[in-house]
Amino acid sequence: MSETAALLRETAERLLHDHCGRATLEAAERGEWPSALWDALEAAGLPQALAPEAAGGAGVTWREAREVLRAAGRHAAPVPLAETLVATALLAAAELERPSGPLALAETGAGTALRCERAASGWRAHGRLAAVPWGRSVSHVVTTALLDGRPHVLLLQRSDAAVRRGSNLAREPRDELVFDAAPLRVAPLAPPLRADSALVLGAFARAAQMAGALERLLDDSVRHAQERRQFGRPIGSFQAIQHALAVLASETAAAGTAVAAAARAAERGDPTLAVAAAKVRAGEAAGIGARIAHQVHGAIGFTYEGALHFWTRRLWAWRAEHGSERVWAERLGRSVAARGSAALWPDVTAGLSAEVDGASVDRAPE
């Protein structure tokens, strides 16, 4: 781990430990914006860390940013930290000025109903963005799309939208934003960024958060197994429990490894396929890990009073956000099939980020 990564990790861990306890999580679920938490994160520069120093960020790498995302997952931080990190990176790449405050990251593409039209006064947006994280609380929404046949970053002002509240399983806001001829700022993106980079990098962020949440599940489950006694001894002394926790440890390690590989791929070029692998692997680990953690925790893990659900509900929600395992597996599989069996091993050893004749090996979905 680089010095910067270690420093980021330590800072994120300390702030989240201090400002993201049970009371904060419960209040957020009741709909309160955790301003003390957000202000502390912003004061430390974490949400904008991926922007270059000239743009007011810290110019960190994706591997370093992964430490922040991991910590956010480990503490179930109920703020758009991951979203603002990624949105900030996209804005910086397109040299768009970063608005202050929390940002949301939205997906466009297949199934979204946002239309952009060029008017005399500039670009205008019409239609809906679905399930926008913290749509009600942010100042702006960032997404990517194809405009005039080129990938662009889109920056919309939240106050231009009508908000229909919604949430995911963990009661994290996932709001629908409806725009009607709303003005927006756009700027072109250069490769390796692409028209669906908001989706790809959003998936990376969720995978990294899932890896962090799994670490928490593992720690809490091991501690519970050591403390809880039945038949006169800690349940962790039973082989059945030991083996279940061994599987949880393996799944946790696999998720973390897949995310680290995706972060490296993002620093080399187009990370789409490595992110696909990470989202598939972490999503699968989330399902298996949540099942094991609940089994080990027994009935207390099923109560609201117990804390386990703050992480398992997030894992169940996050594995479906920014593309489920199915979506990403299909995309990865289509690329593998199109490249043929002879390319499979070379592509895997290149970290799924091989570029062929300057073009990405991934084919965007139709």
Added chain:
Amino acid sequence: MRAWLGEALADVSAARRARSWGGFDPEFSRRLGERGWIGMTWPRRYGGAERSALERGVVLEELLAAGAPVAAHWVADRQSGPLLLRYGSEAQRERLLPRMARGELFFCIGMSEPGAGSDLAAIRSRAERASGGWRLQGSKLWTSNAHRSHYMIALVRTSPEGASRHEGMSQFLVDLTTPGITVRPIRDLSGDEHFCEVVFEDALVPEEALLGVAGAGWAQVMAELAFERSGPERYLSSFQLLLELVRETGPEPERALAAGIGRLVAHLATLREMSLAVAGRLAAGRDPSLEAALVKDLGTSFEQEIPEVAHALLGRPPRPEGGDDFEQVLGFLMQTAPSFSLRGGTREVLRGIIARGLGLR
């Protein structure tokens, strides 16, 4: 290396490639030795190339991914050689390592016995001091390729159990042509004969056959197991079937097929990263036992899942003979897969190691 393997294996069928580190081909091993791809990390004075553990890791995964027949020298390269380097006498190293690195001297493992599988400390084979050396009694079981190997490194009792069951064991370098040793191949469920029973009846081995320190066998065999479990062969055993699956489905598979393949590739890419991390720990001189147990548990589950997924996606019959490449590779792996989570430490033993790492044991 890919170019060289492409030529060397051009005429090898898919079904033979599927055997990979089960494929025994002394001539191929000698050619690898000539290229310096056996004993790569060993000192030059013993015939090695003084390469890093990571470089060796890359060579191993290329061999396995290509389905190269590496069984003949695999054990010598993976564990017998490193064990000799750590515990062997200077004379033993000089006598054996250069020939191992040339791909001329093949080793087998001497651990399991009829009454000692996962519970290795239950071994009953023993060695007693005799004039001119030691006399071996007892038998070893499930010894892969004993009938085609020159030496076994055998773990035996040299004194009764003391306060601890782990006391009183020693390792011996046993020349398998020694009188009093019988090697009997055992047919496996597929009809293959690759593992054996090895019986010692008053077999006299010389004084210099003792490896390391008499009585320190348990610690030595644990080190040997760490070498055994740290390689990349624990996730690539079914890779040839994944290749056949991709070949069969063609460039534009329907959605469920694409998703099935994509999911397997996501697992493959992750396991490869994890396996390299184990090699990285070895290279940094750190103990990789816990990480290796974790990779082996996940890796063998993945290897066993590939035939299941191939069956679920295509539903074609597994066939040992006749049939096309896909059906033959599926036929071989469907029958071999149960051994993946048994050899080199069962899944249950590995999960016990992981649980200990978690502080639960």
